[in-house]
Amino acid sequence: MSKYYVNKFLYTVDRDPELLKRYADDPRNLVATWEQSMGPKLLNNEVEASSVHAFTPAEREALINHDYVALFEMGAHFFLNLTIFIGIYDEPYMEKSGPLSFQREMAARLQHWRGKDYPTVET
Amino acid sequence: MAQLVATLASTHHPFYLKATTMPPEQQMPEAPLWKSKVEAYRETLERTKPDILVMVGSDHFHQIFLDNCPQFLIGKAERYDATFYNEEREFGIPKYVLEGDEDMSRFMHQSLMDQNFDFAFSNELKIDHSIICPIITVRPDADLPVVPIYTNIFAPPLHSPRRFYDLGRAIRKAIDDYPSDKRIAAIGTGHLSLELGGPRQFMETGPDPVFDRQAIEWLTNGDIEAILEHVTHESMVRSGNATQGFLNFILMLGVAGPENADYVDNLDLFHTMEAYFTWYPKEQAA
Numbered sequence: 001m002s003k004y005y006v007n008k009f010l011y012t013v014d015r016d017p018e019l020l021k022r023y024a025d026d027p028r029n030l031v032a033t034w035e036q037s038m039g040p041k042l043l044n045n046e047v048e049a050s051s052v053h054a055f056t057p058a059e060r061e062a063l064i065n066h067d068y069v070a071l072f073e074m075g076a077h078f079f080l081n082l083t084i085f086i087g088i089y090d091e092p093y094m095e096k097s098g099p100l101s102f103q104r105e106m107a108a109r110l111q112h113w114r115g116k117d118y119p120t121v122e123t
Numbered sequence: 124m125a126q127l128v129a130t131l132a133s134t135h136h137p138f139y140l141k142a143t144t145m146p147p148e149q150q151m152p153e154a155p156l157w158k159s160k161v162e163a164y165r166e167t168l169e170r171t172k173p174d175i176l177v178m179v180g181s182d183h184f185h186q187i188f189l190d191n192c193p194q195f196l197i198g199k200a201e202r203y204d205a206t207f208y209n210e211e212r213e214f215g216i217p218k219y220v221l222e223g224d225e226d227m228s229r230f231m232h233q234s235l236m237d238q239n240f241d242f243a244f245s246n247e248l249k250i251d252h253s254i255i256c257p258i259i260t261v262r263p264d265a266d267l268p269v270v271p272i273y274t275n276i277f278a279p280p281l282h283s284p285r286r287f288y289d290l291g292r293a294i295r296k297a298i299d300d301y302p303s304d305k306r307i308a309a310i311g312t313g314h315l316s317l318e319l320g321g322p323r324q325f326m327e328t329g330p331d332p333v334f335d336r337q338a339i340e341w342l343t344n345g346d347i348e349a350i351l352e353h354v355t356h357e358s359m360v361r362s363g364n365a366t367q368g369f370l371n372f373i374l375m376l377g378v379a380g381p382e383n384a385d386y387v388d389n390l391d392l393f394h395t396m397e398a399y400f401t402w403y404p405k406e407q408a409a
């Protein structure tokens with residue numbers, strides 16, 4: 001398991017409009033491309049590689065499926081997990097069901113965690 | 124020596140600008156009241172005529188990430204670009220460029236090191252909405268030089284509430300010792316109870332209104348003893364998974380000292396309690 005790598009994916013995709021669009025439109029392809037050519041780069045360094053991290057199959061599937069519930073349960077950072085999916089779903093949900101409807105659906109799908117200790121986001 | 128003229132501590136709500144500038148017919152019902160409260164809060168800074176702003180905030184994984192994550196960091200640059208693409212996208216916060224004050228940053232950094240705070244530093248810091256939100260609310264012309272200080276409030280492990288308070292005291296000492304005739308205001312933002320990306324996000328109130336009321340009372344009374352007795356990482360997380368933003372309020376109380384606040388206001392918004400505090404140093408209360 002690599003919470004760090006999941007967070008690295010969320011962080012690097014969310015901050016780049018082009019990558020975010022590709023992740024919204026074709027997540028399977030973008031996750032594969034990211035694993036091949038973006039994830040293994042040391043951050044902020046186009047030259048140096050890092051061989052430390054890799055996704056587990058469950059992490060890969062969760063990212064491919066935009067499965068923010070699974071990501072929450074794996075301990076992906078709550079801020080990254082929220083922000084990237086707001087970036088993808090806020091507008092279409094707003095048009096259909098009004099302001100904050102995506103955020104409220106996300107909360108509803110996490111209701112089984114209410115009153116419990118959430119999975120730690122410590123990496 | 125420099126003079127601390129005001130300490131301001133508030134929540135930072137990234138939707139303030141959008142909520143109060145969209146066409147009136149689309150605004151939320153609370154928008155006019157929210158705007159008037161923010162403008163009254165702004166006046167508590169304006170009347171002190173500051174020359175430099177020491178700004179305390181927390182990067183939300185914009186420039187700082189888990190590959191290299193400082194607990195405390197100071198900006199040392201002649202200017203700072205601000206706001207990232209994903210903040211513009213989500214919150215509608217425009218780009219800013221803030222002037223820095225390298226001389227004061229350098230003095231502050233050395234002073235904090237001398238006081239046993241191992242600060243990281245950045246000579247190329249792009250600042251995020253944790254510092255731009257208070258610029259928008261209390262200094263919208265963005266016309267004063269800033270000394271930005273970042274704290275880690277959400278990539279555990281985090282420093283203790285006591286350490287945040289002590290850092291506030293150390294920042295105060297650095298301001299008091301700064302050899303300059305400048306008037307300094309310290310402005311920090313954080314959160315009361317807050318949930319992000321969890322089951323209690325975006326409810327009708329914040330996730331823990333009882334904590335919110337208690338926290339406002341503690342800060343109003345400058346009651347650091349009660350805060351340190353009751354507030355732990357465990358208690359904050361119980362109040363909402365992003366409630367550790369309260370640590371920045373504790374830090375700002377450290378800057379002000381354990382005194383009653385001179386100005387207190389709050390606003391119960393749809394999913395957070397907004398709160399605004401100003402302390403004036405007692406010898407020259409405005």
